[in-house]
Amino acid sequence: MESEPNPQTMASDRASMSAFWEMVDAILGGAETMRAAGPIYLPKFENETTKDYEERRKTAPFTNIYADISRDLSAKPFSKQLVVGEGASQNIAGKIDDGKRSDGFVDNVDGRGNNLHVFAADSYKAGIDYGLDWILVDYPKATTDRALTQAEEVQRGLRPYWVHVRAKRVLAAYSDFVNGKEILVHVRLDETTTVRQDFEEKTFERVRVIDRLPIRGLDDVVTGYEPATWTIYEKQKVANSDREQWVAIEEGTYTIGVIPLVPFIPGDRIGTSFAVRPPLKDIAYAQVEEFQQESNLKAIKNLTAFPMLVGEGVQASDENGTKIVVPVGPRAVLLPGTNASGENATFKFIEPAATSLTFLEESLAKHRKQMRELGMQPLTETNITVITSANVSRKAGSVSESWAIKFQDMLEQCFVLTSMWLKEAPSAEALVHTDFTVDLDGASQLDSLLKAQAQGVLSKETVQSEFKRRGVVSDEFDPAVEKKRLEQDQLSAVPAIDPVTGLPVQPLTRPQKV
Structure with missing residues (x-):
């Protein structure tokens, strides 16, 4: 069927x-x-x-x-x-x-x-x-x-x-x-x-x-x-x-x-x-590789972060054959006693070498850096x-x-x-905004534009349009309106002339207290 x-x-x-x-x-x-x-x-x-x-x-x-x-x-x-x-x-x-x-x-x-x-x-x-x-x-x-x-x-x-x-x-x-x-x-x-x-x-x-x-x-x-x-x-x-x-x-x-x-x-x-x-x-x-490396690093840290207690000449079981559980920690007291030969038993700690941790941490850091670089390409x-x-x-x-x-x-x-x-x-x-190249290294580009205008390579209008393109000024920026504002600022900056003396009128200032 x-x-x-x-x-x-x-x-x-x-x-x-x-x-x-x-x-x-x-x-x-x-x-x-x-x-x-x-x-x-x-x-x-x-x-x-x-x-x-x-x-x-x-x-x-x-x-x-x-x-x-x-x-x-x-x-x-x-x-x-x-x-x-x-x-x-x-x-x-x-x-x-x-x-x-x-x-x-x-x-x-x-x-x-x-x-x-x-x-x-x-x-x-x-x-x-x-x-x-x-x-x-x-x-x-x-x-x-x-x-x-x-x-x-x-x-x-x-x-x-x-x-x-x-x-x-x-x-x-x-x-x-x-x-x-x-x-x-x-x-x-x-x-x-x-x-x-x-x-x-x-x-x-x-x-x-x-x-x-x-x-x-x-x-x-x-x-x-x-x-x-x-x-x-x-x-x-x-x-x-x-x-x-x-x-x-x-x-x-x-x-x-x-x-x-x-x-x-x-x-x-x-x-x-x-x-x-x-x-x-x-x-x-x-990213999957990063996840695996990071997990492995944590697992190895757990294995190497704690020292191991070793008992030399210590009986592993009592006279009844019961396995002895040895306490470990700051509130524990160990009484080693003697072994079957009458020698004093001892305890000591051994700690695994942590050299592999350094290698894994460096490898993980390098891998993350490579990912960031891939993301910038x-x-x-x-x-x-x-x-x-x-x-x-x-x-x-x-x-x-x-x-x-x-x-x-x-x-x-x-x-x-x-x-x-x-x-x-x-x-x-x-x-759609597609001009991403202007978003990178913006400060140095702005400085280059200003220098080009000062040297007469670019006009003021071109520099203004590039500033607008880079988002330095708002999208509503109008060069014609800005030109009128600059002219008004220049007029207000020129001092008035006294018709009698022909000299610039100095602004009035308050008398200073002595």
């Missing part, structure tokens, strides 16, 4: 990423999740008892350098407010009436009150950590069988919204090239959900399947694809049986025709699949050409800047889909 189709089946490229994504989840979860993973990331020593290993595992220290590096790199594009360009429509950017600005789509992109800056920062960090992230540009399903007019949609408060889809939720994604452009043709999303039922909760396993059926021409050649449709499947028990099956519980059509899902891939994509090389992959593996200046979806080449000053440029391109693709839902021409340009 053939097995029934299972929409929960993972594509091979998705399955190949599972182990790495689980490792990143454990690292970002901190000491608790790394310890819970057990021998996956903290191997058991040879001949180590289960009891000793469990004690070592439960108390293993964990210094999360990866999380620091990831957080710092992910924050770079958002050190300045993420906004849209001036050409964005009123639906996207909001509008101004009587001097008051009303909210637009960018003020609540996900329907949960998160603005564009907050929503995008979450997606960008996920892409840096996992190497892949997705945004679904969805639209509420109409409650009527007929298509609503735009006025009816506005009246009902229907609007597009963005959904952050973690890479782990995308069970499968397949694409094809049509007229030189890559499009998604089949996607399966894990939409398992937990709902409240009275005072309890119930979890439903669900998968959303999004399809575009091929249009075939002569010789069965694919010439295009039908508009996108979606179906939600739910795993349900078959009546009077222990067997389960997937049942379609809801379906519909994306009226904009395409699959409104956009990937963000900061790292390298492997071929045309959606398997990727995450940008921080080496640092993630180095994406910020170092280089020369990278980034190709966007519009086939426009852009230069990036560093690897991290190339990530931000790719992210900006992804956001603009999302705005195109949003405009399609709004039935208007695409207009929004995402203004």
Whole structure:
């Protein structure tokens, strides 16, 4: 008997990423999740008892350098407010009436009150950590069988919204090239959900399947694809049986025709699949190594920190053959007595050499330094050409800047889909901060700019624009307004002239007491 189709089946490229994504989840979860993973990331020593290993595992220290590096790199594009360009429509950017600005789509992109800056920062960090992230540009399903007019949609408060889809939720994604452009043709999303039922909760396993059926021409050649449709499947028990099956519980059509899902891939994509090389992959593996070294160092410290008591010529058991337990500690008194030969027994302490501790501590410190250096590499200046979806080449000053440029391109693709839902021409340009090179060594650069102006190499206006670029002055800084202020300051600094004497009028001063 053939097995029934299972929409929960993972594509091979998705399955190949599972182990790495689980490792990143454990690292970002901190000491608790790394310890819970057990021998996956903290191997058991040879001949180590289960009891000793469990004690070592439960108390293993964990210094999360990866999380620091990831957080710092992910924050770079958002050190300045993420906004849209001036050409964005009123639906996207909001509008101004009587001097008051009303909210637009960018003020609540996900329907949960998160603005564009907050929503995008979450997606960008996920892409840096996992190497892949997705945004679904969805639209509420109409409650009527007929298509609503735009006025009816506005009246009902229907609007597009963005959904952050973690890479782990995308069970499968397949694409094809049509007229030189890559499009998604089949996607399966894990939409398992937990709902409240009275005072309890119930979890439903669900998968959303999004399809575009091929249009075939002569010789069965694919010439295009039908508009996108979606179906939600739910795993349900078959009546009077222990067997389960997937049942379609809801379906519909994306009226904009395409699959409104956009990937963000900061790292390298492997071929045309959606398997990727995450940008921080080496640092993630180095973090696991750090965890193991730090745990080993603590274990060896425990073994070498306490001296061992040795009894020479001391009977191990009494006259009845009972094993003698020797107390150790400041409140204990040892009476060695004599051995069988009549010689005095002795006690002494021996302490293991701690030279290995120095080696391990130095090795751990060196490893942590190397991790920090790896984390700085994406910020170092280089020369990278980034190709966007519009086939426009852009230069990036560093690897991290190339990530931000790719992210900006992804956001603009999302705005195109949003405009399609709004039935208007695409207009929004995402203004993502990508100029990271000015953030490094800022003090020396400012000094060089001032010297260049003093030597006549650069104009005052150029230096002012560079100061604005580096965040020394606010984004509202206006060179024309500043010029008027400087002229006013100069006028107020010139003393008034006495018309009779022709001499500068000295400011009045209070007489000094003698």
